[in-house]
Every structure is written in structure tokens, then in C-alpha cells.
Amino acid sequence: ASQDRRKALSTIAQETKALTPSVSASLDHLNTTLAISFSLDTLAPLSPTKCPGFALADAPDKLGTVIRVVDSDSFDAALSMPSTVLRVPAPDGISATADSSMAVLEALKSHARCPENLNPTTAPRVAVLNMASEKNPGGGWLGGSTAQEEALCYRSTLAASLNKAKFYPIAAHAGLYTRDVVVLREEMGKGHGLLDGIKEEGGEDVGAKRARLPVVSVVSVAGLRHPAVKGAGDIEAGEGSAGSETTKRKWDGKGKGKEKKTKVKKSQGPLIFANPSDRKLTKDKMRLCLRIAANQGHTMVVLGALGCGAFKNPPGEVVACWSEVLSESEFGGGWFAEIWFAVLDRRREGNFEIFETALDGKV
Template sequence: MSSRGGSSSNNSRGSDSRGRGGGRGRGGGRGGRGGGRGGHPFFRKHVSAARQGLVDISKETRAVLPGILRDLPHLHADESELWSLDALAPLSPSNCPKHPRKAVVKVVNEDSYNAALQLAQAAGSSTPQQSQQQLQTTPASARVAVLNLASDKNPGGGWLTGAMAQEEALCYRSSLALSLHKRYYKLQSLQGIYTPDVVIIRSAVSSGHALLLGTPGFASPADLPVVSVLSVAALRRPERRSVSAAGAEEGEEPEGPEEPVEGEEQTTTPEDEEKEKAAAKAGGKEVFARAQDRDLTKAKMRLCLRMAAAKGHDLLVLGALGCGAFKNPTEDVAACWAEVLREPEFQGGWWREIWFAVYDRKREGNFEVFEQALGGLEV
């Protein structure tokens, strides 16, 4: 069963593995590593200013949303549903829309909302302005469903305190946080939140985070694009092991428990970086050390797909679940997605388009890994 809307207690991110550490290296976020540089005062000052700027963005987003939403009475940005995998039966072929053409997976190095807007335009063969208006006026099931790489602890992760990862980026740009009610948290291992009406009000951070209203194509709130969002949390820092290119085990890398830091921001330590470099130099890769962690990750992926299909979505923007600061093994996560998408349950015409938004602005390799594992896969 699903559970609707509401508000209340609890909070936490990722799911049922290790907490977020302090650490020095490449600063934080689940969707990729930011830019910390140790404890040097210059970098502390720079990071502090950047975080304060994002805190200000968060405040402005919360301030302008009520006025925007008053002009959009047909949308209900604060409504959402809490779903559990055990309440979602495997997809039944009798309910399948049976799209005649198989969906061909496309991997893009792009912000998730930007990817969704591009996908909406590509699927609708319309101008950007027309596709944005269609997103708002069509039923939720006709919209693009975007995967939010969510916190299992804190609604919106650290978006109120200036953190920046994929979930925070979505909240800075949209009404998403209004639907992430406190009573849902702590999310259990196989729970997710479905938000049908998410209004996008800003450009991406790479474009200055500007408010869209008043810019060309966005004369009024009725011009703002709307998507639906699936919020699912990844495992937190699961144990990993390295294997050689030939598949031989190179040894385990147990991850000790780490305490979360304020703002849901996770950093990568120099030790993490050295282990990654050593594995790459050896021509190997990292995989889940424990079979149960791999199985749980695949179950989370099934949750994403069943939620989307149950709500009639056939245009999906998925992502690199747990492949940022949660330190899930990138190659194995991409392989898990490929395995799940190939399962008979998800074949047969459920999807028109499946895109993966793997924003790899630091060129750390996540995009290439997902492109190699998933690009061109027919579902």
C-alpha cells in the first residue's frame, strides 16, 4: 500500500549501510564529488562562501514557491505517496501499454532536470516552450519521471544548509522538498516516495541557478515545466572488494562505520582516492563485497521501475544510484541496472524512453562507466 502526504517526525540518507564521514578529499554529495581541499584557510573560506550562497538559494526558493503555486491550482506540489516494494506486485503483462518500439537506453552527462526537459522535448517532438507547457497540462502519468537519489534520513538531504549533491540540486531548482514530508523518515530499505507534481522554477547551477519566471519563455507560472519524481535512497558506503580485469579477487575493502556530518555532506578521503587509483591502475574494478548488498541494490532498482510503471510513466530519467559519496561501486551499480532492466518483468513495451542522467562534471569516470554498461541497451 502507499501512504499519502502529511508531515511529522524523523530524519536520515542512503539506506541501511554506513553513515557519512568527515574526511578531507573531494567534497560532497551523492551524485558526484565536490571540491574540498583539506583544511587550508583559503579553501575553507571559499567553501563557506559557496555554501552560504546555496543557503540563500534555498531560502529564496522557499520564499517564492507559495506565490507561484497559488497561480497553479491544478497542481498539488505538497502531495506525495510513500510506497514499499512489498506493496508493489511484479508488473503484470496484462497491464503493459505494449509500446511497439523497444526503449533504447541513452546515457547523458547532464543535470537530472535538464535531462528530463530534453527528454520531454524529444519524446513530444515539440519546441522547448511547447514541451514545458505540455508537461504542466498533461496528466502526471504522461510526464517524465525523474529518479531522486535521496537521503533516507533528511528530507531533501542538506539543501537547507548549503550541501550540493543530486537531491539538493533538485530541491534548489523546484518544489520537490514540499512533498518530502518528515513523517516518511527514516525511509526503510525498500521504501520510496512518489511525487506527481514537481514544478521546476530555476535553471541549473551551471547556468547560474536563475529563477525562470520573467526570462524568455517563462512569462507566467503557467509556463513553468512540471515533472514527477521518484525518491529512493541508496546504500550508505557498503563494503566493496576489488577484482582484476580477469575476475580474480584482489582483496576486500571493508568500510568502517562513519558518523554523519551536518548538512548531509559526505567527503572522499585521500585513502579512498588512493584505493580507487590503485584499482584502476591494476586494470580492475570494484564490486559489492557482500551478495546481500548487491541484491538489495537491485531490489531498490525494481522499486524505482515498479513505482514508475504503477503510475503510468513510460518516460524515465534514472541515475547512478549511490555512486557519489555513498561510495557504491560504480561498475557494479551500472551492471545491476543492466541486469534489472533485462529482467522479463520490465520487458515487453513498458517504456518509451529511458535516459540515465550521470552528471560527471569533474570527469571522474562515472559517465563513461554507465555509457559503456547501459548505452544502447534495448528494453
């Protein structure tokens, strides 16, 4: 069954790849193949003078950003975000048409203390975090893999902008920004059905249909790949401790070997990064996500459980890092109308509950 699913998804990937040039050509005011690389080392911290200054809905005299956690596909969250946050009629997301963006922009202006700081092009458009592979554009999407990056690529034109020769491997402090990403399909749970207007069929002008396709922006940042972890209460095993001792024999290639005894740690408590440098780098990656999104004028952002899937980062630590970064003064003052964390937990591994408990409703 797993092989069949991979084969089916690989077919979806090839179809998406084949359709992307045609769809992009119909929307010539967009550039779906363009991505820009940013580095935390050269991207200046956000300047408070450029902040839109969004006020809290339940405390209009206070500036800030409310965080929500949703058990959802990242693109589905992004498509529903403008209508949910701003209560404007855009239930299927913001398309590239001026009419679609204008209603959202006007609503944003009414919530911002400094509306002159809003970018008319990108402020109405949701920015989505792609939890990327630093090695391969789109991760394993062409082979039918099912992590978050692959899910985004199956559904959209994203992969066309991820240029392997130009950007990969993605450096530890770098991220990619794709301003124009057109959503082509429904999510996997709905069978990846093509949205209306993708196939060139008779009837209404295909260009008019494609102009109504949802458009988002994507920030691609890679989580750490299989970082060393330990229990928060790990102790070195010693004499009389609850730990144990193991014996390994190191062979010399001549059939002889020496016994080597090693102390074993007893793992206690939730998993955390074993190396403080990994925790620091994770927070730097999170700062980069937020800095790129705000720097490019986005006011609504969909983030995620960075590195908590195939890369096996400890969820409790990742959510704590997000909480700490979001509390930093650089990102305060109302840069974003809202921030959502899309934590799709189909396997019920507990990541959604961890994020919901720690972040949902936080200001």
C-alpha cells in the same frame, strides 16, 4: 571558496523554500506538498495487460525501450526528453497546461501498441529519480550541499513534499512518489536563475506565466550509504602471497597491550559490493524505481548512478545491477518510450563513461 559556495547555495535554498507556497498557490490544480510512500514488499509486480507496448523506432514490429546516457543535470534531461524522444515542440519541458500535455500524449499514442493503457495525466510527464538521503528530506540542501538530490531541491518545489515526520527515515525497500513537482530555476551551471513568472512582477498576468512552468514527477529512492566494497579479484593474503601482514596493538587501558596480527587483502580489479546482500538490495531499489514510475503511468523516465556520489557505491557494480534489472521480463514489452540515465560528471570521475559504455543504446 567552498564555504562561500555553500553559503550562496544555502541562500538559494531559503529563497526556493520561501517561493514554493506562492507558486503552488498559483497552480491550484497541482498539489506540490503531496508525496506517497510505496514499498517493494506491497507494490505488486507490473501486469503485462496494463503495458502501453511501445515499439522501437528502428524496428516498429518489436516492442521494447531504448536506453540513453546523457552527461546532464537530471531536470535538464527531463525537460528536453519529450521533444527529443517524440519530436514534439516542447523544448522547455511539459507544463501543467492541457495544450502542452496533449501534444505529447498524442505522440505517445502513435508509438504505443495499446494506447488505451496510457494515463492522460502522467503519461506525458517525465518521472525523475531523486537519489535521496534516507535520513534527511532534501539531503543537505539547506546547508549548501551539492549532491544530486540537493540539485533537484534548489531548482524546484520538491522539498515541500518530503515530509520528515511522515516518511523519514525511508525504509530500505521504500520510496516516495511526488506527482507534481514544479521547476523554478535553471541549473547550477547557469547560476540557478529563476524562470520567467516566478517573481510577482508587473506586466503579463503572473498566473499565466506560472502555468507555463515545467512540471515533472519525482521518485525518491535512497542508495546504500557507504556499503562495504572490495576488489573483484581480491585474495586473502597468505604465506608467500602478494599480500602483507599488519600488526596492531590492542590496549587494555593500563598501558599494556597485546599484539594482534591480521591478514590484509590485496585489492585487485574494479570495486564490487563486498556483501551479496547489498547487491541484492540495490537491485530491489532499482526495481522499486521502475515499478513506481510504470505503476503511476509514466512513459519517460530519467534515472541515475544510484549511490555513486557521496554514498560511495561502486559505479561498475551499480551499472551492472541496472543492466540486469532492466533486462528482467517484468520491465520488458515496452513499458517506457525511452529511459535516460543522467550522469553529470563535472569532476570527470569516470562515471559517465562507465554508464555510457554499458547502457547507451541498449534495448
